[in-house]
Amino acid sequence: MxxxxxxxxxxxxxxxxxxxxxxxxxxxxxxxxxxxxxxRLEVITTTPGEAAVEHFARQRPDAVFLDIAMPGxxxxxxxxxxxxxxxxxxxxxxxxxxxxxxxxxxLKSGAFAWVLKPxxxxxxxxxxxxxxxxxxxxx
Numbered sequence: 001m002x003x004x005x006x007x008x009x010x011x012x013x014x015x016x017x018x019x020x021x022x023x024x025x026x027x028x029x030x031x032x033x034x035x036x037x038x039x040r041l042e043v044i045t046t047t048p049g050e051a052a053v054e055h056f057a058r059q060r061p062d063a064v065f066l067d068i069a070m071p072g073x074x075x076x077x078x079x080x081x082x083x084x085x086x087x088x089x090x091x092x093x094x095x096x097x098x099x100x101x102x103x104x105x106x107l108k109s110g111a112f113a114w115v116l117k118p119x120x121x122x123x124x125x126x127x128x129x130x131x132x133x134x135x136x137x138x139x
Contacts, residue, residue, distance in 0.1 A: 022044070023075070033124065037124075047070070052066070063092065064082060065092050066092065067095070069095065076102065076105055079110065080110075090135055091110070093115070095114060113127060
């Protein structure tokens, strides 16, 4: 199998790429963040919250970006499930409105950080790197 520019493609086990799951019900937001981060991270995008839990349990990411307001299982509920599965994975919550009580609930429930939409892309790149640094290396 060949990668970019015809070079041999190296599998994940050899490179140990850092894995990030991004969860949002806005497909344009998912595409924008994937495009920003996929050059150096393995980016998995998903919607809705139920699918995020399945991806998380199966693929154990190094970090998660999670939208708070989603239909079905909302971000706060998903956060609590993810923390119950593996509390060592940093989860960055995203919201379009900074409701203090919701943000406080997320942080008390174990969120690593929260960001306000619309995103500053340079800051999102920085917060991804910071969150991933907090995750202990894979065995």
